[in-house]
Amino acid sequence: MSRVAGAGGAETGGGRTAAARDVDATIGMTILLGAWVMLFAALFLAYGVVRVQANEWPPFGAPRLPRGVPALNTLLLIASSLLLRRGLARARGGGASSVATAAAAAALLGAGFLGAQLAVWRVMLARGLFPSSGVYGSVFFALTGFHALHVLGGVVAISVLAVQAARARRRGRAPLRALRLTALYWDFVAIVWVAMYLAVYWL
Secondary structure: OOHHHHHHHHHOOOOHHHHHHHHHHHHHHHHHHHHHHHHHHHHHHHHHHHHHHOOOOOOOOOOOOOOHHHHHHHHHHHHHHHHHHHHHHHHHHOOHHHHHHHHHHHHHHHHHHHHHHHHHHHHHHHOOOOOOOHHHHHHHHHHHHHHHHHHHHHHHHHHHHHHHHHHHHHHOOOOHHHHHHHHHHHHHHHHHHHHHHHHHHHO
């Protein structure tokens, strides 16, 4: 067996008890993501109702949303998610040493997303669009702001994971359970953003 497999055995040592922890953790994350899916679905539904009822979108005199930086943000999140998945695949295949690097790179890309999103907000505020600027402004800032909070939480989690992986590198161990659950969460964040980018910036 590979070192990571051995490390995985150590992490999941204890036979059924450790396996049960893995199942419990996966179920817990699935329930959490399911709740967030329903929450974002409600937000998208509200946005759809507003769009259908609006005679003109964006409203007359309101600034149009930029597409360039949000497109870059889409690439950043997708690349970050793929990096984390690559780190997980390598960890399962025995490449424990690459987990910390992959996680650190994914966290940096996520931080880049937040920085770019802040830039978009600043531009829109400078153009006169505020959360209080009617439905158009409130919907934009509510959707993107709520998603940004999830990105921030993911960046923190991935950063902690990178530190844990770096410490475990000496023993050839990879925090497989934490990496797998974090990658699942990060995939969710990326998928929601792609849907939001298409719905808010293009439709």
